[in-house]
Amino acid sequence: MKSRFAHYFSILSLAIVCLFAPKMASAQSLTSCTMTYNLSGFSFIYKQYDGIGNISCSNGERAQVALASKSIGFTLGKSEIQGTGVFSEVKNINEIYGSYVALEGHAGATKSVDGQVLTCGEISLALSGNGRGIDIGVTIGALTISRR
Numbered sequence: 235m236k237s238r239f240a241h242y243f244s245i246l247s248l249a250i251v252c253l254f255a256p257k258m259a260s261a262q263s264l265t266s267c268t269m270t271y272n273l274s275g276f277s278f279i280y281k282q283y284d285g286i287g288n289i290s291c292s293n294g295e296r297a298q299v300a301l302a303s304k305s306i307g308f309t310l311g312k313s314e315i316q317g318t319g320v321f322s323e324v325k326n327i328n329e330i331y332g333s334y335v336a337l338e339g340h341a342g343a344t345k346s347v348d349g350q351v352l353t354c355g356e357i358s359l360a361l362s363g364n365g366r367g368i369d370i371g372v373t374i375g376a377l378t379i380s381r382r
Contacts (some may be wrong), residue, residue: 235297238366244249249269249283249345251323251363252272258275259337262364263325263326263327263367264323264324264325265280265291265292265293265295265324265325266291266292266320266321266323267289267290267291267292267321267327267330268289268290268291268318268319268321269287269288269289269290269296269299269318269319269320269321269335269359270287270288270316270318270319271285271287271288271301271315271316271317271319271350271361271375272285272286272287272314272315272316272364273285273303273314273317273363274313274314274315275303275312275313276308276311276312277309277310277311277371277373278310279307279308279309279310279311280304280305280306280307280309281303281304281305281306281307281309281324281371281373281375282303282304282334283301283302283303283315283352284300284303285299285300285301285315285351286298286299286300286301286382287299287300287319287379289327289330291324291326291327293326295326295327296327297327297330297381297382298323298382299331299379299380299381299382300378300379300380300381300382301378301379302307302377302378303336303340303375303376303377303378304353304360304375304376305336305373305374305375305376306366306373306374306375307371307372307373307374307375308371308372308373309340309369309370309371309372309373310369310370310371311340311342311346311367311368311369311370312367312368312369313340313342313346313348313365313366313367313368313369314346314366314367315340315346315348315363315364315365315367316363316364316365317348317361317362317363317364317365318361318362318363319359319360319362320359320360321357321358321363322356322357322358322359322379323357324357326328326353329374330357331379331380331381332354332355332357332378332379333354333376333377333378333379334352334353334376334377334378334379335349335352335353335354335374335375335376336352336373336374336375336376336377337350337351337352337373337374338351338371338372338373338374338375339352339371340369340370340371341369341370341371342365342366342367342368342369343368343369344366344367345364345365345366346364346365346366346367346369347362347369347377348362348363348365349361349362350362350377352377359377359379
């Protein structure tokens with residue numbers, strides 16, 4: 235009876251490990267990524283900024299990216315912004331590429347600041363930066379991140 239119990243117990247243990255192992259492995263394979271970026275552009279009701287960025291992830295993946303931001307709202311000005319961005323955890327760097335819905339606020343007179351909260355499906359991105367220019371506004375639009 236004991237040997238039969240041990241046999242069933244080992245089969246049950248193996249089944250439990252096999253059932254939960256993929257979930258544990260996928261949770262461990264998530265990586266955090268950050269981005270440094272430079273954006274410049276203009277706005278008058280419509281805002282268009284373009285730039286470049288460098289993404290680095292905790293798993294060692296890195297990428298140079300092109301950035302294109304287009305939005306609309308109460309906005310006026312011209313500026314150059316350098317900043318940093320923090321992504322929510324991703325499986326790999328390929329999940330980062332795409333168009334993000336953006337809500338943004340910016341202001342400045344010679345010194346300019348910019349903050350954005352963005353989302354692309356399950357991936358979130360928070361951007362904050364400063365630079366130079368004369369601008370003010372609140373907009374909603376999109377930021378596209380593509381390979382460079």
